[in-house]
Amino acid sequence: MPGLLKIFSALTLTLFLAACSGGSGGGNSDNNQPNGETNSGSNTGTSSDDDVGNEGNEGNEGNEGNEGNDDDATDTGDYTFNPATPLSTLVVGSSEYAQGSLKLENTDSKSPTFQSGTFSGEYGDFKLYDSGNWEYQLNSNTISLNNGATVKDTITFPLSNGDQLSVTFSIQTIEATQNSIVFVLVNFSDALVTDDVSISQLADMTFNDTDSLDNTYKENSLGQLKFKRHLSDNNSLAQYCYGEENNEESSIDCFIYSIPDSQNGGVLSVENAQARARSSQDSQYSDGGYTWRDNATRWIESSFMDANNRPVDLNEWRHRVFIFPNAAYNAGLVGTGVAAVNGRWSIVTADSDQLIMGHELGHNIGLGHAGNDTNNDGDTNDRGESEYGSAAVFMGNSWQSRLFGSAHREFMGWYNSFPNYSKSIARNPGSTSEIQLQAIELTAGELENSLPQLVKVEANGSSNGEDYYFVEYHISHPILNPRSQQEQAVTVHYLKDGTANQVATLDEPGSNFTDASAGVTIQLKSRNDDTNTATISVSYSN
Structure with a gap:
């Protein structure tokens, strides 16, 4: 077992996470069109939600005799717009200019195009060219930002047919360390991780929610530490997982592994694993998921290629989170959470609150627990005390805690x-x-x-x-x-x-x-x- 371990188990599932004991052993803007928008190209001049009054082309009632041509007359063409979020990250004082290229995908002969223009945001100016190439330059408003602050600047611009699209930039006042993170979903034949938490939910908990891991780590560290959504921006790679097709905000890096049944063939069931844990000498059924973690790692690294056409190396990610379904926890096969202190990996049970993951990732960056020592004697071993007893903090055990004290x-x-x-x-x-x-x-x-x-x-x-x-x-x-x-x-x-x-x-x-x-x-x-x-x-x- 690599490194020092901290184990996180549960006392109750409704209010508290249990002390990390050994378990079983061991939408980013308010603009009309969100990122990831797909335009169906019929019966509307824009893809904005605000245009409900245009349904059925009510303004063309006098043309009823030409109803058969309505779709052709108003069809603005299909397209999908799915920019990265943020489109770029800039740092005040050191990286104040960015450039790149936007693309409309899944287009047809009637699809709209980009049109040149300069559009001002709160913290910068966005220049767009007909080709889709763009430039963004910070402006003097960044002078007002507090040291350590991170803000977003959302720019809205029109296509040639009037559709309003938007892109978002992240502006930091201090260069942040961006820790890459990959999720490995470990499935059984009768219990899937996505039965408990979806890819979109994982993306929300990690990157999109107001109290996401990305936001909470960034704000706790005064802008110095955050998470990186993708190790590579090549969305054709196996690790590029979408919760919703072509919706960048629903995406994370992930792999899905099904545990082989070494005795019966096929995929192992929780029921069989639990029975073998009681009777078998094979440690994979009773070691808290470590063998399955290692087997999943070997399978991934022998089955997939990276952006450079080399075998995937999970060590390229700063954090590797192995997620098991709740049924595995209920069967005693894994604990609620375990991680290597100052290490790269953690094993967690699927959950809809980010406390467990946030806690274990805290161990990865070197933190111990947050306890309550009510008699102030230097330990948390007395009655009423716990090494997880400090409320409101990630490294304690209170539900919906988000703070590093x-x-x-x-x-x-x-x-x-x-x-x-x-x-x-x-x-x-x-x-x-x-x-x-x-x-x-x-x-x-x-x-x-x-x-x-x-x-x-x-x-x-x-x-x-x-x-x-x-x-x-x-x-x-x-x-x-x-x-x-x-x-x-x-x-x-x-x-x-x-x-x-x-x-x-x-x-x-x-x-x-x-x-x-x-x-x-x-x-x-x-x-x-x-x-x-x-x-x-x-x-x-x-």
Whole structure:
């Protein structure tokens, strides 16, 4: 088994994910025509949804004697428009110009064409040529963007027949690391991954939803880490999976593997696998999916070619997510989730919420769990404690959690490029400091540059054995706290070997946390809902 493992199993399926124990062993714009649009070419002058008043050519009622020619007279031709989303990613200050070519596919003799023009977006100007070639140049509006922010610029333009199409650009203020990700769907004869979650749902959870993995990782990292939808833009490759035909937003990189039945031939059933797990000496039925993971890898790498006509190498993807159907989990064949810390692979059970995948991918980038240490003794082994007990965060176990807390952000170094967003309080016996801090859920584009999100409090000699407390304030947020967990509370954490443990929740002004061993008290003084801030005090005893 490669690397250090963290295993994620379930206690309940309705409210909580269980502690990562060993399991079984081991539409991007508001414009009229979305990307991926197909025009049927009959009875309409445009493919916009806003043209419902044109149905049946009501304006031509006086031509009833020519009804047999209506389709020919109004047929604007077929075409499919399926640009990449985003069409290009630009970085303020270093990559402010992009160019490329658009294409209308599945056309006929009556299909419309591109027409030259220059179209202004909020952050840049888009120049289109008759050939479909285009150029995009950022404008001065990008000066107003906060450092670390990422925004979208959607440009709408007409075809020769008046149809309105659109393309979207992504503008970053800092160069992001884009981690490629591939999904391997592992199927049984009587249970398919897509019985539980579709390709389109996986695309939504990973890239399209407001609280998608791409959005949550990007905003947690202040724009420094996101996911890459496709390793190659060649959509003829086997790994290029569409949930909906020709809809780029429904696409991901994936392979589908059916487990062979080594005894009966054909495809293995969950029923047979479960029976053999109880009676067989063959470890593939009882090792939590590791053998099937390895067999799937070998099959993929021996069966498919990459963009350079070489055998596919799954190691080319930063993350390899092996997904099993829920029936395999219910039969005890796999756990809810397991991943290699600082590794590239994870095994997860299919689910409609991205918490499990987000948690295991967090292990891949090096993070430990987020627990609750209520007696602050340096472990999470006491009654009422859990190594997954910190709410609202990916590395805990609360449903719909999307946050990496301040301690884990510090561990990842995400604040290093943004000194204004963190503040350190040094021990000064007899002193009291008051600090106003912004909510940890605010994204780079929402932050006030002069206030910290993280307050790092020196605590040498603490009860838990660590040298610092990490203090943060919480609000409800559509991306990083959609379930409104710990809303309006200040929480206190410490960091131990990549694990972030919560020791206190300050719910109301006046509530406080004291570590007598370190001689430090942290108190919530006030909250300001208008500015999404809280004021705390940090006091050191003599």
